[in-house]
Amino acid sequence: MRGDQINLQNVIARSATQVESPRQRDGGVEKVTKLIDVSRCIGCKACQVACAEWNDLRDEVGECVGEYDNPLDLTPDTWQVMRFNEYEDEQGNLEWLIRKDNCMHCAEPGCLEACPAPGAIVQYANGIVDFNSEHCIGCGYCVSGCPFDVPRISKQDHKAYKCTLCSDRVYHGLEPACVKSCPTGSIMFGTREEMLHLAEERSDFLHRRGFENAGVYNPEGVDGTHVIYVLQHADKPEIYSGLPADPRISPLVDAWKGVTKPLASVAIGLAALTGFFHYVTAGPKEHGEEDEAAVREDDAREREREERP
Amino acid sequence: MSLAKSDPSLQRYSVWNRLNHWLVAISFVLLVLSGLPFFHPFFWSLTALFGGPTMTRILHPWIGLFMTLMFLFMAIAFFRESLIRRRDIQWLRQIRDVLANRDDKLPPVGKNNAGQKLVYWIMLGCIALLLISGLLIWQPYFAGAVPITLRRLASLGHAGVAFLAILTLIIHVYSGIWVKGSFQAMVRGRVSWAWARHHHDLWYEEEREKARKHRAISSRHDTPTNRQESP
Numbered sequence: 001m002r003g004d005q006i007n008l009q010n011v012i013a014r015s016a017t018q019v020e021s022p023r024q025r026d027g028g029v030e031k032v033t034k035l036i037d038v039s040r041c042i043g044c045k046a047c048q049v050a051c052a053e054w055n056d057l058r059d060e061v062g063e064c065v066g067e068y069d070n071p072l073d074l075t076p077d078t079w080q081v082m083r084f085n086e087y088e089d090e091q092g093n094l095e096w097l098i099r100k101d102n103c104m105h106c107a108e109p110g111c112l113e114a115c116p117a118p119g120a121i122v123q124y125a126n127g128i129v130d131f132n133s134e135h136c137i138g139c140g141y142c143v144s145g146c147p148f149d150v151p152r153i154s155k156q157d158h159k160a161y162k163c164t165l166c167s168d169r170v171y172h173g174l175e176p177a178c179v180k181s182c183p184t185g186s187i188m189f190g191t192r193e194e195m196l197h198l199a200e201e202r203s204d205f206l207h208r209r210g211f212e213n214a215g216v217y218n219p220e221g222v223d224g225t226h227v228i229y230v231l232q233h234a235d236k237p238e239i240y241s242g243l244p245a246d247p248r249i250s251p252l253v254d255a256w257k258g259v260t261k262p263l264a265s266v267a268i269g270l271a272a273l274t275g276f277f278h279y280v281t282a283g284p285k286e287h288g289e290e291d292e293a294a295v296r297e298d299d300a301r302e303r304e305r306e307e308r309p
Numbered sequence: 310m311s312l313a314k315s316d317p318s319l320q321r322y323s324v325w326n327r328l329n330h331w332l333v334a335i336s337f338v339l340l341v342l343s344g345l346p347f348f349h350p351f352f353w354s355l356t357a358l359f360g361g362p363t364m365t366r367i368l369h370p371w372i373g374l375f376m377t378l379m380f381l382f383m384a385i386a387f388f389r390e391s392l393i394r395r396r397d398i399q400w401l402r403q404i405r406d407v408l409a410n411r412d413d414k415l416p417p418v419g420k421n422n423a424g425q426k427l428v429y430w431i432m433l434g435c436i437a438l439l440l441i442s443g444l445l446i447w448q449p450y451f452a453g454a455v456p457i458t459l460r461r462l463a464s465l466g467h468a469g470v471a472f473l474a475i476l477t478l479i480i481h482v483y484s485g486i487w488v489k490g491s492f493q494a495m496v497r498g499r500v501s502w503a504w505a506r507h508h509h510d511l512w513y514e515e516e517r518e519k520a521r522k523h524r525a526i527s528s529r530h531d532t533p534t535n536r537q538e539s540p
Binding site for chain 2: 016017018114116117118135137138139140141143144149153155158250252253255256260261262264265267268271272275278279282283284285286287288291292294295298302306
């Protein structure tokens with residue numbers, strides 16, 4: 001079934017679209033969520049491999065720079081990376097914090113807000129935010145819109161790519177490839193309700209184990225995400241290789257994509273109309289006979305002066 | 310040898326000025342048409358004019374570079390005559406008289422009126438900003454190397470400045486329709502002396518003075534047979 005046309009009849013949000021998207025088939029669709037329990041991750045990168053395997057992505061083999069991070073960052077061919085951080089807590093204990101970094105599938109996606117191409121980014125009823133790359137024009141606006149720095153522009157076709165949350169697998173009732181491959185149960189997948197509940201349980205467990213600040217990362221600034229973390233130190237998400245503490249769509253992007261543009265479009269139309277009606281009421285600006293006469297007078301005066309001996 | 314005849318005999322824009330102006334104008338219109346689809350999806354269908362959405366995204370910056378270069382030539386050519394002078398402030402204060410065609414009440418005007426000068430300066434500023442912000446968000450060449458906050462700012466700035474430039478363009482085009490003879494001036498390069506006297510009286514005086522001197526020189530050097538018919 002892989003590669004089949006996925007369901008485009010349960011779209012709840014569509015980029016650059018003012019009218020309703022086809023959503024007749026959103027009845028009974030439950031929101032899904034991927035839960036990443038950082039405390040159980042051993043950094044084996046099976047998920048990275050599974051992602052590349054399922055999605056037919058083969059990134060170039062890079063150089064080892066003396067860190068476990070490999071590749072160092074997301075690329076158009078690498079939709080998720082494990083980020084490793086050696087963290088020393090207040091008591092001087094070393095903690096190895098390993099975070100699987102990929103698209104967070106925000107409930108309020110900045111990429112979708114910024115995208116100018118109708119339908120290039122869609123959000124399904126189950127909450128997955130997907131790039132419909134056939135409609136992508138490669139402008140890079142999604143990169144500006146994203147509060148998590150996730151989309152990457154391909155050097156090959158200049159289109160944007162990111163984690164799909166295996167929307168094709170999920171559509172057919174399977175869990176995402178990364179979830180399937182995880183040997184420790186650190187990555188889990190299910191309905192949003194189940195996952196939020198499970199995340200609370202895991203966070204309570206961590207509390208009992210002495211992680212006072214353990215908690216769930218499900219940032220409100222983007223109305224929650226469909227990829228959530230359980231963190232040992234939820235009070236300091238930045239220590240997990242720069243996970244933003246309070247991600248939200250940048251005010252610059254809001255100002256750029258909010259109400260200003262429709263208003264400006266109307267203003268452009270009104271300006272043209274104003275010109276037309278000014279012409280209708282005030283009429284053209286023309287020179288008159290008095291100017292012709294004045295020029296003739298000037299002519300005569302000069303001729304007289306010049307013909308004087 | 311009357312100068313009063315209505316046919317345009319006074320040179321206002323050289324052939325280079327005109328070619329330059331229209332190259333800027335055509336590329337500016339193409340930029341508006343190819344840029345608006347990215348401004349608001351309401352204008353998305355305009356991408357069909359440029360061979361589809363992705364082609365529009367590819368072409369827009371190149372047209373922009375071409376226009377910037379052409380505008381630079383024009384900005385140099387029109388620099389001196391666009392400097393704002395004290396009398397221009399008075400002209401702007403009387404903008405109601407301008408709009409109501411009460412031209413006899415207006416202060417003297419040189420080669421360009423304050424409105425034309427404002428178009429020059431607003432466009433100069435806009436195009437400089439559009440160039441810089443455009444380069445910063447240009448995919449796939451530069452945008453990838455630009456810090457994200459700067460890219461967001463440049464995207465916002467590019468849209469905002471483009472809006473201002475489009476409004477200025479509308480005013481500029483309308484003025485060419487409204488002020489009879491000015492469109493013809495930019496197409497054929499010439500205006501009538503009466504037109505000049507009415508709309509640009511100081512410039513008219515200057516041109517008369519030039520013509521007078523020219524006649525004086527040619528009458529000293531030339532035989533009466535090849536004396537010029539008009540200045």
